[in-house]
Amino acid sequence: MFTFLPSRDPHTIPVEIEGNATKEDAQRLDQYVKNEFGDDAPFNILAVIKEIDGTTLKGFTEGVKFDAKRWKQFRKFAIISDENWIKTSVKIGDYLPGVTTEHFASSQLEEAWSWMMQR
Numbered sequence: 001m002f003t004f005l006p007s008r009d010p011h012t013i014p015v016e017i018e019g020n021a022t023k024e025d026a027q028r029l030d031q032y033v034k035n036e037f038g039d040d041a042p043f044n045i046l047a048v049i050k051e052i053d054g055t056t057l058k059g060f061t062e063g064v065k066f067d068a069k070r071w072k073q074f075r076k077f078a079i080i081s082d083e084n085w086i087k088t089s090v091k092i093g094d095y096l097p098g099v100t101t102e103h104f105a106s107s108q109l110e111e112a113w114s115w116m117m118q119r
Contacts, residue, residue: 002029009117011044011075018050033070042075046116048109049081077101078112 002025005014013032037043075098082105104112 001025004032005048008113009044011042012046012116013043014046014048016048016050030069033073037073040073042073044076044078044116045074046078046112047080048106049079049083072098074099076116078104078116080104080106080109080112082106 001017001019002021003016003018005016007014013029013036015029033043077099079101081103102112102115104115
């Protein structure tokens with residue numbers, strides 16, 4: 001489940017992820033982006049992953065559709081998690097054109113925000 005958190009930066013969507021990501025979560029995120037950034041304005045995502053059980057098939061499919069639809073708008077993606085497999089998967093983002101990714105431990109929330117707000 002996604003929970004939107006208060007943002008310190010008007011260009012950043014902070015979201016907490018716990019449990020399963022669902023189709024509804026992807027739809028809520030897409031609606032949030034549409035309302036706040038339209039179809040063209042760039043944005044960042046700061047994801048705090050508390051505990052993730054995985055995604056439902058529909059949630060994964062909707063997430064991929066969201067990524068493809070909003071790809072040109074993504075700028076930075078920060079993942080905050082202590083899970084090693086998540087840290088490794090963040091490195092894949094280095095190969096995505098136009099998107100900068102970075103992993104932070106849960107104790108590095110301030111560092112993540114500082115990185116996120118660097119232009």
